[in-house]
Amino acid sequence: MGIPSDDVVVIEKAILPGEPCVITVNCPDKTGLGCDICRIILDFGLYIKKADFSTDGIWCYVVLWVVPRPSSTAVKWSNLENQLLSVCPSCSVPYYFYPQTTSSSPAVYLLKFLCSDRNGLLHDVTEILSDLELAIQMVKVTTTPDDRVLDLFFITDNMELLHTKERQDGTLKQLQAVLGESCTGCELQLVGPEYDPHHAIHSLSPVVAEELFRCELLDKEIRSQALSPDMAKLKNASVTIDNSLSPAHTLLQIHCADHKGLLYDIMRTLKDSNIKIAYGRFSPPAKGYRDLELFVQQKDGKKIQHPEEQNALCWSLKVEMLHPLRVVIANRGPDTELLVANPVELSGKGRPLVFYDVTRVLKDLKICIFSAEIGRRISASDREWEVYSFLLEENSKFQFSNMVAKNQIVDRVRRTLMGW
Template structure:
């Protein structure tokens, strides 16, 4: 007998404004399920404050469609029927159709973020972007998007999207078109490799290869106030990871993403509330074969990878691109090919808060020897309030963008 779908995902809203909501998911397990669930929660502008799963909005302006969130969480849960264990993966794993949104408007400060915010509220995921400013002060935005609700094949969904965008931006709007993406997407799959000096600065890794070969069943490594303790004595069937680190938006997602890519199964865990900006987590883990992690080299590699995601994982720099000022943000990509949600939203929000206009923007992929990255490139317009040539202004941009991305 299967589990009723209404019982798979339960959402208990907070009784009063400001109180966290509680999400309970009860379904058969699958590799990477926790990562997939956390990714969807991030897409809806929510952060996990306790496990499992207390959530609250990342900002007071975040509006959550709870019914839609429930449906999205259900979509990544394995079939709740017993027959799930004897069948192949369902069609839910198929890639959603890619659409091209072409939007033209008169330029103004914050325009790109306002468009991005509307797309996020409509549950679109931005896959690629090409933003261009014409000499006459107009902006042409190309957004390659997928639809979390999978309704863009309907004329109503497409018309409603364009109508909403035209209404939100009012007098600045000129035109809006939405259609299936064609060959033009291939030209935006990537861009020329970054100059070596820029790539080295952007992807520079802090040293984290301490020799821990002396560790047998317990080891402790501390980097930048992040402490990971591996204990094989407390549980007869699981390795215990005890983590203390600075809190950041998407922290639990980053840990689950890393565990998923390393084929580590998290059986259960406890996440404490943030205290003075720090969190404690106890995670009981196993290898895919159901055994503990007893090899010191495997322990060291796991701790090393986890610490990289607490530095934080996203990289932000401001540099010169010829005579222009360029902001670059690097976002680590899962082995499944997905990058962290809402990065474009957060970066454009930070620039809007600083009063900086974006001359052009694009998203591409860059591969290093260890992983693939999603790289966001923004050419910035000179601002009277914040002269981009000054070191102080550039440091302020980096700090604001990083703090917005990390929820600090």
């Protein structure tokens, strides 16, 4: 028989400051559940200190020790619990008969406003949306000749309440408080079938696209593009496969530099490769590095035996550990463009909080954003990417004709995205 839903997700809050909270998930198993859980944890600004996963193929048990990141806002634990419950298979049926279901796509709303431009405006709006648990799906931001900004945010509601008048009124009220009296209009409406969730960015030149979507981070790029010694750690990633320790499972041993969303990146790669996890342990960080041991099987329940399959999986995991997010700065005609890209899950979901982090960095650097856009792009290897484009305005500190200044922006953005 099933178990009560109250016992599916249990959150034990920390007693003393600095101690981790313990999140337990106990529910029917499904391929990719670990990825879905880690994505939500990342979206709520939490850092996974350690984790244990176990399943018998029918039922799974996950324990996560998490702490809020320093830059995170106060965690709404009840909302986190609801989000985790939403990705868990139903517990209202017996665990030995879990039917596979397909969730419907959430409704998309258009938030549109026109107001005077100022430094940090885009991040302030993004922060409000994040606090309200409104997920940004697409953005189109333009500055008019009279220094006013027209913002179009296509959003979904993680709480699925945006169809109610109370939720809409509360959202608009908080936004208008941030936008101030210069806001001449703030509207929220359900979008029609003309909305394209796979809106493409076509403005990338072949040279920039090659640099942005390159599969590997070359040693010379680590030296030239990164001012931070943290980047040198990325070269020490290793993935080994052992089939001798278990008669039914392949052991994956992963050692790499720690970064924000590391466990999500690994779980996303395994989910997209149709790899099932039977048991896993994510060890606490040690001198900036993390170790992860996973006993896994292929979708057909067999070990990963063929050398070609082993090499392909190891290569995919290394790419995500070495180069999980791409950041470049380039010229687009007379303008300077900051581009950030991250791979999209096969389910169509992009990495959370990227837009939030990039706009926060630009606000801290006092760099104004002339225009911004989020879109999708298929690379030459037929992989879908989520691309964030920002046209930047110079200030007294950052003259874009200076390559050192450009490298400083790239390094600051990358470090923030990596959680360093």
